[in-house]
Amino acid sequence: MNPLLEISFRVPFDKIHPSDVEPAIGELLADAARRLTETIASPQPVHALDTMTERLEYAMSVVRHLESVATTPELRAAFNAVQPKVSAFYSSLPLNQELWNAVKRYAATSEAQVLTGAMKRYLTKTVDSFKRHGADLPPAGKVRLKEIDVALTEATTKFSENVLDSTNAYELLLTDEKQLAGLPPTAVSAARAAAESKGKPGWRFTLHGPSYVALMTYLDDAAIREQVWRAYNTRAAAEPHDNRQLLIKILELRQEKARLLGFRDFADLVLDDRMAHTGDTAQKFLDDLRVLTDPRFREENTALETFAGQALHPWDVGYWAEKQRAALYDFDEEALRPYFSLQNVVAGMFEIFGRIFGIRVEEESGVPVWDSEVRCYAVKDASSGANLGSFYADWYPRENKRGGAWMDSLLTGNPAQHRLHLGLICGNLTPPVDGKPALLTHREAETIFHEFGHLLHHLLSRVEVRSLAGTSVPWDFVELPSQIMENWCWERESLDLFARHWETDQPLPEELFQKMKKVKTFRSGNTQMRQLGLGIVDLALHRSWDGNSDVVEFARGILGQFAATPLPADYAMITGFTHLFSSPVGYGAGYYSYKWAEVLDADAFTRFRKEGVFSPKVGRDFRDKILARGDSEDPSVLYRSFMGRDPDPNALLERTGLL
Secondary structure, eight states, X not given: OOTTSSOOSSOOGGGOOHHHHHHHHHHHHHHHHHXXXXXXXXXXXXXXXXXXXXXXXXXXXXXXXXXXXXXXXXHHHHHHHHHHHHHHHHHHTTTOHHHHHHHHHHHTSHHHHTOOHHHHHHHHHHHHHHHHTTTTSOHHHHHHHHHHHHHHHHHHHHHHHHHHHHHHHOOEEEOOGGGGTTOOHHHHHHHHHHHHHTTOSSEEXXXXXXXXXXXXXXXXXXXXXXXXXXXXTTTTSSTTSOOHHHHHHHHHHHHHHHHHTTOSSHHHHHHTTSSSOSHHHHHHHHHHHHHHHHHHHHHHHHHHHHHHTSOOOHHHHHHHHHHHHHHHHOOOGGGGGGGOBHHHXXXXXXXXXXXXXXXXXXXXXXXXXXXXXXXXXXEEEXXXXXXXXXXXEEOSOOTTSOSSOEEEEEEOOBGGGTBOEEEEEEOOOOOOOTTOOOBOOHHHHHHHHHHHHHHHHHHTOOOSSGGGSTXXXXXXXXXXXXXXXXXGGSOHHHHTTTOBOTTTOOBOOHHHHHHHHHHTTTTHHHHHHHHHHHHHHHHHHHHTOOSSSOHHHHHHHHHGGGSSSOOOTTOOGGGGOHXXXXXXXXXXXXXTHHHHHHHHHHHHHHHHHHHOTTOHHHXXXXXXXIITTTTSSOHHHHHHHHHSSOOOTHHHHHHTTOO
């Protein structure tokens, strides 16, 4: 039997082949169409709508995941063949007049009028979503909207593929050991292992995170840094993987869609049901932070050039900033690596959030996986022993795996039916080399905690309406559960549980800890301005780009205002910005969400600081009032239920040393 046709909690990753994809999705689309007919005829169509496409969603999430972590030409071709068909089906739902009539008919019934809680919210959001997705458009408008959605799916999928392919197409092979001057031993060993894996002599560097960051931070040779920096920041900006025309097409399609649906622009469309609600609100939020951050930003950059004693180029900033940091604080971030082995970080994280949230995480064996390095874990309630769900963890970079770090859900359970949640977390962390375990940077440890926060939002959900469960919250709220977890990477009490030397098991020395804390706000103005720049260029592209000027030049002009040094004329970071352009919506017009949620997380963590970073009472409140509630209530209400008040923006400025 085709392994994609039935929902299985133990996903048969070892039995899924590219040849399964098209026949399975074809059959599941037909099944979804049959269920659609039943839903229209149902006396409770909104209830039926919540589960109508569950089998199709499961199969597509599995295929989409495999294409992200274990892609092959055959799998990519199969995925590309089914994506437009699936997109067309989903786009057709709010445009189906019979379904829309059934929803409106049910909404007018006495039964619907007395709904409460999550079901009431789901009905309201469903009606609003249908309107926002074109249910009230005339027939010609519905046809065009469906065409736009299919075209967006195709264009964004190709955008993502081009970034991956252009990233993988680049390698730098160094054969003279003198050229490695400045690099820490971990980076040299990783480069040697990368070369050996390709049967090549010397040291091999790529544009994947661990390799790129180490080279840009530590390599003494400025000419090599420039070469690699330019390669990274011109990814997918030229043939054969050129995203420039795709970028224009995506922006034009998004704008046409927004206007068709009666919105001023794409930002107003996608933010309509988020906490910000409008592009103006998001813009003002970022602009206000920019004003508060700009003075420190300029001071930092003047100080860095003075320290370096020369005018700096973009490929010099990371290198000289690390030199400045070492000089000011006598601190080398590489000195932390021996204390952050992946095994200890993960085990300590499980211990910390086990205490705080009342859960227990146990590794599971014998579970089919997509790569031998993948691990599977079960999450249980510590007091009752009840199984809440499971998740996969895939930590290391591979050439058949996309870059970055992310969390995703494979199955959304239902507590009322004792159905479990299933999710996954992926990263591209420093792999083990030379017989040593994977020794991480502190930032990589934070990344693990961040993604685990997203995962717990999914696994600890107790919402019985599937569409409102877990991470199905507005995108400017979804980063709160993930970003707040990073705070435990900075607390002495929690670090003692996982920051231990991989050979001696000694805890992180107090002297090193104090240096780490002092360094935390080093160049925080630049860190914040970079994020603000990404959020502002995102809004500008979706709100004010006129379609006539060169889009790469337009983006470069904005990003240049937030860069520590002038950007070269060929700077094209925007063509590789997958956050914005690798899915029909994604973080498009929503990148501000990171900063928005950072305000929430900085403020929310003040309660843990006040009542105890391991406080089970505060942890239980966060679990019950935030993590368990999903989108079953307005996020502002959920936040107030946890904190007892609205968020205080000053908490972020204080944490970053900007206030």
